[in-house]
Amino acid sequence: MSGRRPAADARLTVDWTACEGRGVCAELLPEVLTTDPWGYPLPAGPGPDGTPRPWPRRDGLPVAPASVADARRAVRMCPRLALRLEEDARRRA
């Protein structure tokens, strides 16, 4: 799995009806995700004036090439299979 070429443009989406806020994803992908007070994933890093960075609903959360391997691992390990990583080859136009 980890031998695949890293994607230039990968985006992470969450099925919010499936996610139970276990926070496994944030543990595995700290450079991309943190957790909110209830354990649900949240974009890491500060947003506008100290507020959380908003989650990009339409396009998903961008994942830098260096983090794609970790992101794939998070997708595989989410206990609810609630995460999806869209890599550019598979992206809708």
Add this chain to the structure above:
Amino acid sequence: MDLIAASPLWVLARATGVVLLVLLTLVLSLGVATSAGLRLARVPRFAVQLLHRDAALLALALLVVHVGTVVADGYVDVGPLAALVPFTSGYAPVWVGLGALALDLLLALVVTSLLRARLGQRAWRAVHLLAYATWPLAVVHGLGAGTDGTSPWLLGLDAACAALLLAALGVRTATRAARRAEADATAPRRPLTPAGAPR
């Protein structure tokens, strides 16, 4: 019977059986901890889940040794087929059959888990809940088929394993109840009666 008279293979079969009992208990307890989203001391959640998986893989490997030694030893009449197909053994068909059933289930659990992303959460989970049948099958198999399955120290080990598993289930129930109570605190405070501009 005494150990000296037994063949080395038979000793290995019994030893792996005992280790398997403990290991399987750990696999289930770690699975329960995973599904409760529990951290064990400083161990992060994903690591608990990885421990769960690795213990399961180790258990499967050890089970191959366990069954292989019994079959190879030839001390009792258990053929390779009887180890896989329940209730076909010449020796203690019921007790060995339960073990074969547990082996089949364990194999199914591991294979479906390795293919979880392809199977989808629903199908995987339906199979995964069979884990709760696997453990008692294995324990009863050990009590009945083992040479000294009912010896006091083994009964004591069984009891300790059962206690660990029950403790894990208890902690999970408590965690879930706490979460549910927190959720109820956010439930609608008043009936939903739309009334135009709120006043």
Add this chain to the structure above:
Amino acid sequence: MTLLPPAPAPTGALLLLPTPAPRLADHVARLGPVPLPAADAVLDVVRAGGLRGRGGAWRSTAAKMDAVRARAARARAARPGRAPLVAANAAEGEPASGKDAALATASPHLVLDGLQLAARAVGAEHAVVHGHPGPALDALAAAAAERAPHDPVPVRLVAVPRAYVAGQETAVARAAEGGPALPRPRPRDGAPAEVAGAPALVLNVETLARLALTVRGLPAPGPLVTVSAPDLPPRALELRPGARVRDALAAADADLPGRTRAVLVGGYAGTWLTADAALDRELSPEGLAPVGASPGAGVLLAATTGTCVLATTAAVVRYLADSSARQCGPCWRGLPHLAGLVEELAAGRGGPEGLARLREAVGLVVGRGACAHPDGAASTVASALAAVPDDVAAHLAGRCAEVRP
């Protein structure tokens, strides 16, 4: 909900809200029988007329029909006999909206004309009318029974309990299958809702009425809105084309524009604008876009002098929190949290630290749910904080500048 009778439009005859509501014979005598051209001809007219959805999203109706037709062709190829469904959506979950009920009561035949045309456009073989029990659904039911002998596509009624999310497109599809009227995740973002493997064309009743007028070659009526204020129950109004926010408020109550401090435009999941920013804007997506708002389902909620914008916002957000379908964690945990913090601010408690937590709570719900419900609440709160900074400052000091005890 208590609805005032529709007020007369300032100019011209009412196309959407005639009084009294015509029976079939009068309707046909007034507008002529509904022409039912071929599917492609209906689509051409829809495209040329630039029809857009009036349920709140303003999506192009032609694009929606195209998507359903494409999906239906694929569904038929996979399993012959799977025809798409059309639905007239009269479920008005938005508490401050009453225009769909008023329209369905006043012009049920116009809506049902539109339903037949929509069925024609996508090749549907059955149709449903989806709504909450009440006079509007009764009017549609009576009209449907009256015209059943003439309608090419049979119409079935689906009555669902009143709920904020019951009018979501996927909820309409689910109810048509006999399930609960709750949203479900779509196959893909923007894909048509589906009923038992076939696509469903779900159109708001106002969209259908406009479709029936467009196909007849009649001029497009002006906006249909619902105006309310703390001392004014929701009132449905048909305005002249090009009407501004000021005209809508004045049509509801002549001195309303003068005593309005701020307007929540678009409904509970809308945008607060100060009176200065809002009043002279045209009531259209284009007219309101420069100030960051949209007419949504045509809802205007005025905060008049003596009412607290923040208290109104608190009530709105609490209502939205209570309306969560409780399927997505950040929505059912985040919205009550958000509502609690707005209530604190409105009560003059919390102080600057509470305000910081409130801003954080807004960020916590944006984009994080299977539907846009949490985003709507976030928009209402964020726009309130931006529109009335002086009120916010006064509340931080522990008092409300508008409402004095």
